[in-house]
Amino acid sequence: MSHSHRFAELTALLRQHERYWRMSPFVHPTPAWCGENSALASDCIDLPDAALATLEADPYALQIWLQTRLPMLASLPELLKLPRAVHTATALPNQWAVAIPGRKWQQIAAFAGQSPHHAGCLLDWCSGKAHLGRTLAQLRQQSLVAVERDRTLCAEGGALATHVGISAQFVCADVLKEPVDLPANAQVLALHACGDLHRTLLRRIAQHPVAALVLAPCCYHLWLRENYSPLSEMAQAGDLSLDRNSVQLAVQEAVTSSDRIRARTATLAAWRLGFDSLQRELRGKDDYLTTPSLPQSVLQDGFEAVCRRIAGHKKLLVPAAIDWPHFQILGEQRYRRAQRLQLVRHGFRRAIELWLVLDLALYLEQAGYQVELTEFCARELTPRNLLLSASRNP
Numbered sequence: 001m002s003h004s005h006r007f008a009e010l011t012a013l014l015r016q017h018e019r020y021w022r023m024s025p026f027v028h029p030t031p032a033w034c035g036e037n038s039a040l041a042s043d044c045i046d047l048p049d050a051a052l053a054t055l056e057a058d059p060y061a062l063q064i065w066l067q068t069r070l071p072m073l074a075s076l077p078e079l080l081k082l083p084r085a086v087h088t089a090t091a092l093p094n095q096w097a098v099a100i101p102g103r104k105w106q107q108i109a110a111f112a113g114q115s116p117h118h119a120g121c122l123l124d125w126c127s128g129k130a131h132l133g134r135t136l137a138q139l140r141q142q143s144l145v146a147v148e149r150d151r152t153l154c155a156e157g158g159a160l161a162t163h164v165g166i167s168a169q170f171v172c173a174d175v176l177k178e179p180v181d182l183p184a185n186a187q188v189l190a191l192h193a194c195g196d197l198h199r200t201l202l203r204r205i206a207q208h209p210v211a212a213l214v215l216a217p218c219c220y221h222l223w224l225r226e227n228y229s230p231l232s233e234m235a236q237a238g239d240l241s242l243d244r245n246s247v248q249l250a251v252q253e254a255v256t257s258s259d260r261i262r263a264r265t266a267t268l269a270a271w272r273l274g275f276d277s278l279q280r281e282l283r284g285k286d287d288y289l290t291t292p293s294l295p296q297s298v299l300q301d302g303f304e305a306v307c308r309r310i311a312g313h314k315k316l317l318v319p320a321a322i323d324w325p326h327f328q329i330l331g332e333q334r335y336r337r338a339q340r341l342q343l344v345r346h347g348f349r350r351a352i353e354l355w356l357v358l359d360l361a362l363y364l365e366q367a368g369y370q371v372e373l374t375e376f377c378a379r380e381l382t383p384r385n386l387l388l389s390a391s392r393n394p
Contacts, residue, residue: 014351063347120142134168182204219251289316304322
C-alpha cells in the first residue's frame with residue numbers, strides 16, 4: 001500500500017468516526033457518542049478491572065473487542081499493519097552498553113539493526129551524549145557529527161567518543177532557534193526526537209538535502225499550542241484537523257512504566273478530576289477548566305493541598321469549608337468511569353499516530369526522497385516504534 005493511499009484511507013476513517021475519538025471523557029464526562037451508542041457505553045462502564053487492564057495492555061485485543069461493537073472498524077487493522085524492517089546488523093558488544101540505561105540500549109540496538117548502511121558521515125540529531133551515533137560509528141567505523149543544545153551533554157558525549165576511539169564532532173546548538181549545517185553526505189539519525197525537533201529536521205533536509213535519514217519520531221504534541229500544522233501538501237489539502245488533545249492521544253500508552261508510576265499517575269488523575277468536579281460547582285459552569293501539569297511529588301501533600309494549589313494557579317477562590325472527602329471520592333468515581341470510556345478513544349491511538357507519521361513520510365517524498373515506513377522493534381520495548389527510512393532519489 002502506498003503512503004498516499006494509506007494516508008487517504010486513514011483520513012477517511014478518522015473523519016467518519018471522529019465522534020468516538022475527538023472528545024476525551026476526562027474533559028467531557030459523557031462524550032456525545034454515549035447517547036448514540038448506549039450499549040457500547042454500558043459495555044465499557046461495566047468492565048471489571050482485570051478486563052480493563054487486559055484491553056489497555058493489548059492493542060490487538062482492544063481492536064477485536066471494539067470491532068464486535070463497532071463493525072465499521074473492520075478495515076482498521078489492515079491499515080495499521082506495517083512491515084518490520086529487514087536490515088540486520090552485527091551483534092553489538094556488551095561493553096558498548098556501558099553508561100547507557102538498559103531500555104535505551106535495547107532501543108538503540110534495535111534501531112541500529114534496522115538502519116541501512118550509507119557511506120559518508122553519521123549525524124546524530126538532538127543527540128544527548130550521542131549514545132546512538134557513537135554506537136553506529138563504532139559499528140561501521142564512520143565519523144560522527146552530533147548536534148545537541150546542552151553543553152554538559154556535549155562535553156560528556158565527546159569524552160565517551162574519545163574513550164572508544166571514534167572521530168566525533170559535537171555541535172552545541174538549539175536547533176529550534178538557529179540553523180545547523182548538515183553535510184550533504186550525512187546519514188541523519190534521530191531516535192525519539194520530540195515534536196518540533198523532528199519537524200524542524202525534516203524542513204531542514206527538504207531545503208538542504210542529505211544522503212539519508214533514519215527517524216523514529218516521538219511526542220508529537222510537544223510545543224503544540226493549538227491545532228496540528230501538517231507538513232505535506234496532501235494533509236494540508238485534507239479535511240481532518242487535529243487539536244493538541246487529539247495529537248496527544250497518539251502517545252497515551254504506559255507499557256514501559258513501572259506499576260508504582262502507573263498507580264501514582266492514576267491517583268493524580270483522579271485528584272485532578274476531583275478538583276474538576278469542585279471547580280464546576282464553585283464557578284457555576286459545567287465545563288472543563290484547563291489546569292497546569294503537576295509533578296507526582298505533590299501527592300505527598302494530600303488531596304486538599306493539591307486542589308488549593310491548582311485553584312491558586314487559576315486564581316479561583318476556594319471557601320474554607322469544603323467537604324474534601326466528598327470531592328476526592330467524586331474524583332475517584334469519575335476516574336474509574338473515564339478510564340473505561342477512554343478505551344474507545346484508545347482504539348484510535350495508533351491510527352492517529354500513523355496519520356501523523358505518514359504526513360512526515362509524504363512530506364519527505366515531496367522533497368525528493370524515497371521513503372520506507374516500518375516498525376523497528378516490538379511495542380513492549382517502546383510504543384514509539386515507527387521508523388522512517390529515507391534516501392535521496394537517484
